[in-house]
Amino acid sequence: MSVSLIMTNFSAGELSPRLGGRVDLAKYSNGLATLENMFTHPHGGASRRTGLRFIREVLGRDLMPEGSLGSNAGWTLGDGWSVSAGKAGCDGTQIGESVLGRDLGLVEGKIYEIGFKVSGYLAGSVNVSCGTVTVSEPVISDGTYTFRSKAAASGRISIVADAEFSGALESVFVREVAPKARLIPFEFSTEQAYVLEFTDRNIRIYKNGGIVVDEKGDPVEISSPYTEVDLAAIGFTQSADIMYLVHSEIQPYKLSRTSHVDWTMKLVPFTEPPAEWNSTDGYPSCVTFFEERLCFAASPAKPQTVWMSKSGAYENFGISSPVVDDDACTYTLSADQVNAIRWMVSSKKLIMGTSGGEWWLAGGSSADSVTPNSVVVRRETTHGSAPIPPVVVGGVMLFLQREGRTIRELSYSFEADGYIAPDLTILAEHLTHSNSIAEWAYQQSPDSVIWMVRDDGMLIGLTYQREHEVVGFHKHLTDGKFSSVCTIPGPTQEEVWVVVEREIDGITRKYMERLENRFSSEDTVDAFFVDSGLTYDQDVADTVFTGLDHLEGKTVSVLADGAVRPDVPVKGGSITLASPAKVVHAGLPYISNMKTLRLEGGVMGGGTAQGRKKRISHVTVRLFQSLGLQVGYDGDHLERAPFRTSADKVGGAPSLFSGDYEVKFNRGYDRDGQIHIRQDQPLPMTVLALIPEVSVYS
Missing domain, CATH: 2.60.120 (Jelly Rolls)
Known part of the structure; x- marks a missing residue:
């Protein structure tokens, strides 16, 4: 039966x-x-899940910024070459092959994109190289040329003219392909939110589904003090248009915004900064706001110390004589072991995670604010925290245990009259049993999902709504590896942005992509379920669609006017359909x-x-x-x-x-x-x- x-x-x-x-x-x-x-x-x-929409390739900063061709500084000049007035010229007087070279500190084995513009061409040919690969064809006319090459051990760029070349290079740029990147949200308000793409000593800005550009159409870039090895350890907090950034080996900086295209990164001009912040003892690695004070914590020499600014004066750490309540404060956690503070989160109390346990700091009584003479510090749990800031969902804080593989839920328990931190991964321990969480971000709407990048490139999701007892894990794969994730408010729901590493035409590349908003249409014309995809929406039906250079050599899935078409290969950056269509979504398939x-x-x-x-x-x-x-x-x-x-x-x-x-x-x-x-x-x-x-x- x-x-x-x-x-x-x-x-x-x-x-x-x-x-x-x-x-x-x-x-x-x-x-x-x-x-x-x-x-x-x-x-x-x-x-x-919906697909990932391609935004832009992630490239490193320009190692040849504007003006690099303006003087002889740094250049090794071969016969016939001269560098002046923003150009590098060769007059044809060279005897045999002549090289204009410069050491840019290129890393051996890494791929670099090189671009240059030739003008005033008269005769001969020229090649540009940073390793064993040069321009595929010698340059024999005016124009702009771009190619990619693997760097040799010398770390140099070489512009090689033959015995007859006469002409000039107006500009040269050299950018690393697929640099290490980290995404950080910058949220002035729900209407003015940005994604900051940090790479080696550089920041780019994204908003409204694209990169922010200046009046010339070039991406807005901000010089940064952080190298690629520093990115994972950057701590940050924000107040309106100012973001404070910290790193244990770098003085605190602040990033300020005055308009979409006007950004400034500079050292924080502290008044009477703590004497223990210096190049010998290091600098604080954690930062947050609490009770109208800017709070720093955990320098290498003082891993258990918290420094709090004067009340209402975030950059002032002065102390009056005699001491008054709004003076700057310094506290050091007293514990049986030296456990470095890993993160701080502002709530009714200042919650702190250390490598050995979870603590809170508050005023001397429930009604008091923190002052130099009124403070209570208490340890609540002893699980230990990873150096990744927690996510706050409603009144609950989720943090990673110190090995980075266990998610714990820190909340107040009336029964225990204190904080407890149960294990959320116990029913899905296989997802983090062998790999740790490298980054995570919380998407509040529409489905309350925490997105986590695992250290092997898998994306894990956790649907979490404690009030309805919903704790459900899911995993997400793509043709490549996820390396960073962040969320910002969007017009209709919170947006999820990711950096994805993909193998394209034999070269590793990294792309900025955005998870498409939840599908809610009544038909399939607007269904976007491809990765690294693009949408074509035009008035006249066509069979050829271009602009897919970022998927060269890949076979892509196609949805045309709401109907599934056979998969097609990308050749020359374009695809050709068997029959015309107006609305086309094309990108990498996923199952x-x-x-x-x-x-x-x-x-x-x-x-x-x-x-x-x-x-x-x-x-x-x-x-x-x-x-x-x-x-x-x-x-x-x-x-x-x-x-x-x-x-x-x-x-x-x-x-x-x-x-x-x-x-x-x-x-x-x-x-x-x-x-x-x-x-x-x-x-x-x-x-x-x-x-x-x-x-x-x-």
Whole structure:
């Protein structure tokens, strides 16, 4: 006799394989064995994640900034070469091959993009090189040339003229390809929020789905004191248009904004800064605001010390005589071990995470503010924290335990009359068992998801709503590796920005990409479910679409006017479709997988179904605005669900489907009884419930 079971929601997300026998857990019935490139909603269903929209390639700072050709400084001049008035010229008087060279400190083995402009060409040819590769063809006319080359051990750039070359180079730029990058949000308000792309000694700015440019159309760039090895350890906090940045080996800086294109990075002009901040003892590594004070903490020489500015005067650390309540304050945590402060978060109390435990600091009584003579410091838990700032969700703080693999939930408990920090990863420990979390960011809307970049390049999501007991993990893969993530407010929902490392045409490149907003349309024309993708929306239908140079050599998925087209290769930065279309989404394909745990239930007279042979005769999948999914009993035996009906226009896109779709399983009895759902087309899919018809052999 068969019995209908139902999985009403998937709010527990992907559970660890170690829980395969814990059918007694309440979350077992709401959990999954696999949730890949999908996420669970707080209200229960699971949807395919939207695609990643390509924004721009990440390149390093220009090692040949404007004016570098203006003098002989730094150049080694061969016969016939001269450098002046912003140009490097060769007059044709050289004997044989002549080299204009300069040491730029290029790193051997790294790829650099080199660009230059030739003018006044008269005769001969010239090549530019930073290693074994030069321009693919010798330059023999005026024009702008760009190429990429792997740097040699010399670290030099060489401009090589033959015996007859006569002409000039007006400009040269050299940028590292795929530099290390970190994204940091800059939020003046919900309407004025930016993504800052930090690379080696450089910052670029993104807003409104693109990079911020100046009046010439060039990206706005800010010189930075931070090298690529410093990026992971930068701490920051913000007040209006000023962001304070700290690093244990660099004096504190502040980044100021006066307009979209006007930014300034300079040293903080402190009044009476603490004497222990210096190049010998180091500088603070943590910073935040608390009770109208700017708070710094944890220099290398004083890892347990907190320095707080005068009240209302953030850059003043002066002390009066006699001491008054609004003077600057300095406190050192007293503990049985020296455990460095890793982060600080401002709440009703100043919450601090150290390598050995979690502390709070507040005024002498519940009604008092912190003053030089009124302070209470107490340790609450002893788990220890990783040097990654926590995320605050409502009134709860989530932090990483010191090894970076365990997420803990720090909240106040009335029963314990103190803070507790239970483990959130215990039911999904397999996702961080062998790899740690390198970065994370919280997306409050629309689904309250914490996005985490794992140290191996996987993106992990955690749907979290404590008031509804929703804690569900999911993992996300792409053709490449994620290396940084941040979120900023957007017009309709919070935006998720990522840096992704991809292998393109044999070269490693890094791209700035943005997760498309949640799909909510009534048809598939606006469905964006491709990675590193672009959208073409034009009045006249066409078959050729250009601008895909960043995916050269890749095979991309295409959704044209809402209908799935066959995958096509990118050649010469363009794709060609078999028939014309107006609205086209093209990008890298990705596969979404959803697999249930071993079914429990359906046993007549009680007992368990675990270990017994069982058969799923068919399963009803309850869908919402979906198309194109596959359903089966394992990944190798999937049936594609047809959704096209006689009411759909021939050659057009079928309508989105909401309702119950029944799939028959052509399989006998087995001991697992699992259901596998897959989406491999650039289309939306939301699963609200699964209703299998199960027979258990007794």
